[in-house]
Amino acid sequence: MSQNAGAPARTVGDTPKGGSVLGFYAPKGTPRPPRVARAEGVFLWDTDGRRYLDATSGAVVTNIGHANPRVLSAMAAQANKVTFAYPRFFESDDSIQLADRVCALAGDGFDRAFFVSGGSEANESALKLARQYAVVTGQGSRFKVIARDPSYHGSTLGALAVTGDAGTLALYGPMLRTMPKVPAPMSYRLPEGQTAESHAMACADALEATIQREGPQTVLAFIMEPIGGLSAGAAVAPPAYFRRVREICDRHGVLLIYDEIMSGAGRTGAFLAAHHWAGARPDLVTLAKGLAAGYTPLGALLVPDHIVDAVAASGGFVHGHTYFTNPLSCAVANAVIDEVVSQRLIERAATMGELLMKGLRGIADRSPIVGDVRGKGLLTAIEIVADKATKRQLPVAFNAPAKLSVHGLNHGIALYNRRANGGAFGDFQMITPPLTIREGELGELLLLLERSLSDLQAEIENNGLARF
Numbered sequence: 521m522s523q524n525a526g527a528p529a530r531t532v533g534d535t536p537k538g539g540s541v542l543g544f545y546a547p548k549g550t551p552r553p554p555r556v557a558r559a560e561g562v563f564l565w566d567t568d569g570r571r572y573l574d575a576t577s578g579a580v581v582t583n584i585g586h587a588n589p590r591v592l593s594a595m596a597a598q599a600n601k602v603t604f605a606y607p608r609f610f611e612s613d614d615s616i617q618l619a620d621r622v623c624a625l626a627g628d629g630f631d632r633a634f635f636v637s638g639g640s641e642a643n644e645s646a647l648k649l650a651r652q653y654a655v656v657t658g659q660g661s662r663f664k665v666i667a668r669d670p671s672y673h674g675s676t677l678g679a680l681a682v683t684g685d686a687g688t689l690a691l692y693g694p695m696l697r698t699m700p701k702v703p704a705p706m707s708y709r710l711p712e713g714q715t716a717e718s719h720a721m722a723c724a725d726a727l728e729a730t731i732q733r734e735g736p737q738t739v740l741a742f743i744m745e746p747i748g749g750l751s752a753g754a755a756v757a758p759p760a761y762f763r764r765v766r767e768i769c770d771r772h773g774v775l776l777i778y779d780e781i782m783s784g785a786g787r788t789g790a791f792l793a794a795h796h797w798a799g800a801r802p803d804l805v806t807l808a809k810g811l812a813a814g815y816t817p818l819g820a821l822l823v824p825d826h827i828v829d830a831v832a833a834s835g836g837f838v839h840g841h842t843y844f845t846n847p848l849s850c851a852v853a854n855a856v857i858d859e860v861v862s863q864r865l866i867e868r869a870a871t872m873g874e875l876l877m878k879g880l881r882g883i884a885d886r887s888p889i890v891g892d893v894r895g896k897g898l899l900t901a902i903e904i905v906a907d908k909a910t911k912r913q914l915p916v917a918f919n920a921p922a923k924l925s926v927h928g929l930n931h932g933i934a935l936y937n938r939r940a941n942g943g944a945f946g947d948f949q950m951i952t953p954p955l956t957i958r959e960g961e962l963g964e965l966l967l968l969l970e971r972s973l974s975d976l977q978a979e980i981e982n983n984g985l986a987r988f
């Protein structure tokens with residue numbers, strides 16, 4: 521008997537106006553998701569009193585768990601002082617302190633921070649700052665930003681231009697200048713005769729070949745997620761790949777941008793995933809999600825002083841947003857960082873990540889539909905397959921991760937997923953709990969996940985899609 525049996529009767533389109541935002545995504549009549557009433561620690565409760573374990577930190581956001589009392593009181597204290605002041609007219613103590621702290625945590629080469637409202641805005645800022653830097657340093661011919669396929673860098677048009685998602689680009693591509701793509705080093709299904717290492721090096725070589733083909737003097741930057749996010753399901757490349765990419769970018773004067781919107785802020789057991797690979801430091805880094813951990817919308821761009829100096833000396837960055845560097849978000853993010861540091865959450869991400877990985881491998885040993893387990897720290901994913909021996913995927917139209925989420929809700933576990941590339945690169949489910957998760961809660965996560973997977977397995981069999 522599932523813990524949360526008895527779905528609510530609400531459906532999409534059941535109000536004449538307004539109503540659920542799901543009306544933009546699902547046809548009328550589709551059952552609506554649970555309505556959240558409150559959240560605390562690693563749990564959320566809906567308005568019917570059902571409890572859900574937050575196994576993915578929402579969209580990999582709530583790194584310090586929900587309802588942290590110190591962050592909430594810092595939020596209220598700041599709201600009582602000042603919520604908004606435009607940063608080009610008033611600076612604020614908290615924005616300066618936040619920049620100092622984030623740059624210190626990011627380490628050498630990251631001297632300046634630019635704060636925005638989320639991940640897409642952070643990537644837009646990175647692309648535009650890189651372009652302006654090239655122009656003011658006499659390299660105006662450089663404008664192409666090479667990216668990887670698959671990848672996800674956000675949903676605004678600029679971020680989309682560098683996103684590796686053929687389906688989305690087929691829709692919006694005519695509205696923008698799509699940028700060149702090179703293969704991302706996936707680790708599970710490999711080209712014939714390749715190992716994960718040789719494939720990753722071939723992917724790095726494809727970067728160099730693409731720079732040559734496009735004309736090195738036209739290439740501005742290379743942007744990549746150091747650990748795969750939603751589009752690559754926590755795929756981790758071997759260290760040699762990161763070094764090779766750095767060498768190639770240096771050889772051709774191409775700026776290297778790490779999109780650490782999902783992997784940054786401590787989730788992988790280091791403040792930046794970039795810290796895991798010596799000799800592979802990027803030039804620019806973007807952060808969001810865990811940086812303010814869902815307590816306020818916030819993204820950041822971290823850059824070396826010489827880039828900011830050159831742009832400022834030429835008249836200043838031709839870019840900004842109404843809510844950038846707003847005092848309330850900066851104060852809240854400072855309080856989140858206090859928690860990350862005082863609770864030693866970066867170190868916890870590493871140790872709890874090992875326990876999680878062990879538990880997930882155990883599930884993969886027992887479950888006929890879990891073909892792969894991968895990731896680093898608490899940025900992990902499982903891959904669902906029809907046949908482990910051949911790595912055969914389930915039919916894309918079946919949408920196994922979405923089905924798993926429905927079973928998860930019935931068992932009291934919230935499993936966020938969002939399909940990139942129409943599922944063409946595999947059926948991943950991210951497993952990314954808050955960094956605050958305790959051992960007992962991790963055990964519960966694994967138990968509820970395994971029950972949800974068993975239900976999915978039964979559904980696969982009932983639909984005649986595989987026999988186990």
Ligand SMILES: Cc1ncc(COP(=O)(O)O)c(C=O)c1O
Pocket residue numbers: 579638639640641643672673674675745749750779780781782808809
């Ligand atoms: C790697 C990566 N980059 C960029 C984004 C876009 O961030 P946002 O949704 O905050 O605009 C995301 C969001 O999932 C992401 O995972």
